[in-house]
Amino acid sequence: MSTAERRSGFPQGFLWGGAVSANQVEGAWDEDGKGPSIQDVLPDGLVGQRTAAPVEPNLKRVAIDFYHRYEDDIALLAEMGFTVFRFSIAWSRIFPRGDESEPNEAGLAHYDRVIDTCLAHGIQPMVTMSHYETPLHLAEQLGGWSDRRMLAHWERYARTLLERYGDRVKYWLTFNEINSVLHAPFASGAITTPAHELSDADLYQAIHHELVASAAATRLARHIAPEALVGCMVLGTPTYPLTPDPRDVMAAMTTDRASLAFGDVHVRGEYPGYFLRTLREAGVHLDITEEDRVLLRENTVDFVSFSYYVSVCETADPARRVTGSGNIFAGVPNPTLQASQWGWQIDPVGLRVILNQFWDRWQKPLFIVENGLGAVDELVEVDGELTVHDDYRIAYLNDHLVQVEEALADGVSLLGYATWGCIDLVSSSNARMSKRYGLIYVDRNDDGSGTLARYRKDSFRWYAEVIRSNGASLERHR
Ligand code: BG6
Numbered sequence: 383m384s385t386a387e388r389r390s391g392f393p394q395g396f397l398w399g400g401a402v403s404a405n406q407v408e409g410a411w412d413e414d415g416k417g418p419s420i421q422d423v424l425p426d427g428l429v430g431q432r433t434a435a436p437v438e439p440n441l442k443r444v445a446i447d448f449y450h451r452y453e454d455d456i457a458l459l460a461e462m463g464f465t466v467f468r469f470s471i472a473w474s475r476i477f478p479r480g481d482e483s484e485p486n487e488a489g490l491a492h493y494d495r496v497i498d499t500c501l502a503h504g505i506q507p508m509v510t511m512s513h514y515e516t517p518l519h520l521a522e523q524l525g526g527w528s529d530r531r532m533l534a535h536w537e538r539y540a541r542t543l544l545e546r547y548g549d550r551v552k553y554w555l556t557f558n559e560i561n562s563v564l565h566a567p568f569a570s571g572a573i574t575t576p577a578h579e580l581s582d583a584d585l586y587q588a589i590h591h592e593l594v595a596s597a598a599a600t601r602l603a604r605h606i607a608p609e610a611l612v613g614c615m616v617l618g619t620p621t622y623p624l625t626p627d628p629r630d631v632m633a634a635m636t637t638d639r640a641s642l643a644f645g646d647v648h649v650r651g652e653y654p655g656y657f658l659r660t661l662r663e664a665g666v667h668l669d670i671t672e673e674d675r676v677l678l679r680e681n682t683v684d685f686v687s688f689s690y691y692v693s694v695c696e697t698a699d700p701a702r703r704v705t706g707s708g709n710i711f712a713g714v715p716n717p718t719l720q721a722s723q724w725g726w727q728i729d730p731v732g733l734r735v736i737l738n739q740f741w742d743r744w745q746k747p748l749f750i751v752e753n754g755l756g757a758v759d760e761l762v763e764v765d766g767e768l769t770v771h772d773d774y775r776i777a778y779l780n781d782h783l784v785q786v787e788e789a790l791a792d793g794v795s796l797l798g799y800a801t802w803g804c805i806d807l808v809s810s811s812n813a814r815m816s817k818r819y820g821l822i823y824v825d826r827n828d829d830g831s832g833t834l835a836r837y838r839k840d841s842f843r844w845y846a847e848v849i850r851s852n853g854a855s856l857e858r859h860r
Contacts (some may be wrong), residue, residue: 391787392853397506397797400459400804400821401468401751403513403558405442407807408472410449414488417478419515420572427813428514428569428710436518439830441808441815446824447834448805452496455805455836458822460503462842463849467505468751468800469496470513470558473539480520480535485542497550508553508751508800510615511540511599514810516572526573527563527588530669533595540599541606548607555687555751556596559617561644563589565711582664593647594674597681604681611684613749614648616641617710618688620729620736622695624714629698637696637713642743645686649744651679685797686744689752690782693719693732710811724756724817730781737789737796747795753782754802756809756817761825761837770823770839779841783848783856801845805836821845 405421412418422436422443448455459467473480475489500507516526524531544554559570567573567580571588600612621638623630643657652675661668694713697703706715707725719727733753740748755778759770779801790796803819806826811817814828821842826832847855 391790393790394852396852397466397749397799398849398852399464399466399468399505399508399798399800401508401800401802402448402805402807403470403510403515403810404472404475405445405470405513405515405808406803406810407446407448407469407805409442409444409447411440411443413449414475414492415478415486416472416489417474417480418518419472419474420518420521420568421515422518424569425813427809427811428566429811430813432568441813441826441828441830444826444830444834445808446806446826449492451834451836453499455822456496456499456503456505458836458838458842459804460505462821462846464503464505464804465849466508466553466798466800467500467804468508468510468553468555470510470515471543472515473512474515474517476542477517477535477539478519480517480539481523483538490542490546493547497547501550506553507551508555509543509547509551510555510558511543512556513558514566514569521568521572521574524572525575526567527571527591527595528573528575528584530591532572532591533598536595537598537602540595541602544599544602544606544610548603548610551607552610553749554599554603554610554612555615556599556612557592558615559689559710560592560596560614561641562617562710563592564640583666586661586664586666586668589644590668590670590674593644594677596648596683597651597677600681600683601677613685613687614645614683615687615689615751616645618690618736618740619709619711619713620693620732620739621713622693622716624695624697624699624702624716627698630696633698634696637694645740645744647678648683649686649746651682683746685747685749686740687749687751688736688740689802690733690736690750691753691802692726693729693735694727722755723758724811726756728755728778730778730785733782734785734789734792737786737794738792741789741792741794747797749797750786750799752800752802754779754819756803756819758816759806759818759823759839761823768823768837770837770841772839772841775819775821775839775841776844779845779848780857783853784858787853787856787858
């Protein structure tokens with residue numbers, strides 16, 4: 383087989399692009415009628431303490447000012463050849479408290495402009511309805527998704543989005559990393575009960591309500607925007623047994639299934655037996671109505687999307703169960719892997735593993751909607767231009783994309799790839815700027831200083847060539 387043939391592993395029409403969330407890029411935290419979201423009481427990020435009320439400083443109040451700069455920023459994405467751009471809609475721009483009967487027109491009009499700008503550049507907008515940014519009032523009033531009343535507010539929000547944008551947005555995601563509620567109940571499920579006081583009953587009831595909400599949004603899309611494709615979005619973390627001991631294999635499977643259950647329900651429309659066993663053994667009796675069951679069964683997703691940054695190990699041996707670092711949750715470190723500056727272990731092959739696992743399990747088209755390397759970047763001047771020599775990021779992305787190509791050769795059906803934080807943004811876990819993922823550098827620092835100017839990194843030029851060549855420029859042997 384010739385080199386050229388071997389490298390043409392990405393199908394025609396494969397969507398290439400990047401992803402961001404509203405709270406990490408927009409800023410304008412209280413402009414045009416926007417209400418506060420749960421992000422405004424997380425000034426130190428998902429791993430920090432929640433404050434009683436919105437406080438300064440919080441870098442997300444300005445973030446990278448995408449709210450005002452979206453036109454220039456989307457033009458930069460287009461310059462790289464993006465064909466898909468994933469962003470979230472800030473729920474509290476549309477319904478500032480979450481419980482209003484009428485939406486905020488200024489908020490709706492803003493996303494009209496963002497969507498139209500994408501389309502004018504030939505970029506498919508992919509909208510996440512909820513990315514860790516529930517209206518704060520709703521969280522405080524109802525205590526989060528454990529309360530069934532969240533569903534009515536959500537349905538009004540989802541209906542509003544689909545009616546307004548359904549003619550222009552083809553790709554919709556319901557909840558970002560829906561399984562992360564297991565590990566970050568406030569950020570993910572708006573659950574105000576502190577994690578250590580949260581009962582299994584309330585946690586699993588919240589999970590059930592979110593799954594029903596996701597199915598409800600899918601049902602709405604079928605009626606309002608029949609051309610739209612609705613996907614679930616899960617935090618993808620393959621779990622390896624730490625040793626060949628069968629007890630470790632079983633432990634890894636059990637950990638994996640805690641997350642896989644979310645995809646199982648979205649794809650199959652019912653709870654898997656192992657999940658029901660977990661509930662039984664925890665003594666949890668979920669409040670599931672007959673209407674919920676029908677909704678779940680009849681409104682399964684069109685595709686499965688996921689984030690991928692790390693893999694983890696698991697063991698049944700308590701003495702070896704030390705915890706490393708990771709995305710939202712951490713597993714036992716893998717002795718064969720290197721880690722990023724934040725301790726997230728880098729595992730390109732794990733992406734091929736999870737693509738195959740998801741495809742084998744669900745037989746639904748997949749979409750990688752987050753993947754990338756958070757790193758400290760240094761701005762340097764070359765021929766009078768400022769840039770970043772981020773060969774480490776290029777190596778990370780290249781090696782992951784080579785594994786994507788392998789998975790495609792394995793027969794996996796994959797719609798596209800969106801690298802996370804395609805433009806530098808505020809980190810989710812620590813709410814700082816210094817953990818950068820972008821192909822575009824944004825001049826803003828952890829103390830809030832900086833001009834907010836944008837600069838193309840080396841990875842910008844590299845990714846543009848990957849997209850132009852539909853992956854043929856990837857280096858397969860590093
Ligand atoms: C995912 C989130 O969990 O990981 C993103 O969906 C987040 O919002 C990304 O930014 C990377 O995490 P972090 O903490 O490095 O920003």
